[in-house]
Amino acid sequence: QKEVEQNSGPLSVPEGAIASLNCTYSDRVSQSFFWYRQYSGKSPELIMSIYSNGDKEDGRFTAQLNKASQYVSLLIRDSQPSDSATYLCAVKGDFGNEKLTFGTGTRLTIIP
Amino acid sequence: DAGVIQSPRHEVTEMGQEVTLRCKPISGHDYLFWYRQTMMRGLELLIYFNNNVPIDDSGMPEDRFSAKMPNASFSTLKIQPSEPRDSAVYFCASSHRSAGELFFGEGSRLTVL
Numbered sequence: 001q002k003e004v005e006q007n008s009g010p011l012s013v014p015e016g017a018i019a020s021l022n023c024t025y026s027d028r029v030s031q032s033f034f035w036y037r038q039y040s041g042k043s044p045e046l047i048m049s050i051y052s053n054g055d056k057e058d059g060r061f062t063a064q065l066n067k068a069s070q071y072v073s074l075l076i077r078d079s080q081p082s083d084s085a086t087y088l089c090a091v092k093g094d095f096g097n098e099k100l101t102f103g104t105g106t107r108l109t110i111i112p
Numbered sequence: 113d114a115g116v117i118q119s120p121r122h123e124v125t126e127m128g129q130e131v132t133l134r135c136k137p138i139s140g141h142d143y144l145f146w147y148r149q150t151m152m153r154g155l156e157l158l159i160y161f162n163n164n165v166p167i168d169d170s171g172m173p174e175d176r177f178s179a180k181m182p183n184a185s186f187s188t189l190k191i192q193p194s195e196p197r198d199s200a201v202y203f204c205a206s207s208h209r210s211a212g213e214l215f216f217g218e219g220s221r222l223t224v225l
Contacts, residue, residue, distance in 0.1 A: 033212075043219055044214075046215075102154055102155040104154035
């Protein structure tokens with residue numbers, strides 16, 4: 001079982017709709033969770049972080065965390081063509097363990 | 113402010129040759145990470161440093177790989193001898209305190225023929 005799992009996609013969403021990206025992780029002691037966006041040929045960039053159960057909103061982005069289910073999601077509202085990218089879920093371990101483990105990413109395409 | 117700077121951006125070499133990748137982290141960041149990205153395996157952590165000291169090198173594939181951080185502003189990843197399966201994009205990233213908020217360089221694309 002992979003430590004961090006994502007559906008590789010591709011996920012196609014019409015412009016203006018909500019894109020929903022999902023991620024599960026295997027290590028129950030994981031404390032911190034992140035979503036990175038990577039455009040084709042570019043490096044990953046951080047877009048959201050979440051540390052406690054529930055929802056965290058930042059503009060059009062909402063991260064959701066459920067530690068009991070070991071599940072993290074990212075919602076993108078009012079999807080724009082510029083949101084087309086690969087979204088990487090990343091998980092950090094217990095306190096003192098600075099290792100950040102990435103999923104293989106979900107490729108998202110917003111259809112105009 | 114300058115971001116993480118990596119060099120070279122592209123490297124094409126022949127099997128058996130030595131490859132050295134270089135990284136300058138963001139000033140003031142105390143963590144430095146080397147990742148490798150391939151289509152098949154995604155982003156894999158090779159090694160990370162805290163205050164120039166290697167903390168976890170469990171991701172380094174084998175003895176052909178080595179990494180150093182002689183000071184706070186410079187790190188190298190060396191592959192000797194290189195093999196075709198080492199072909200990948202190698203990213204350097206740095207962070208301050210919280211290791212989850214990484215700032216990545218533009219990457220070094222390595223092709224080993």
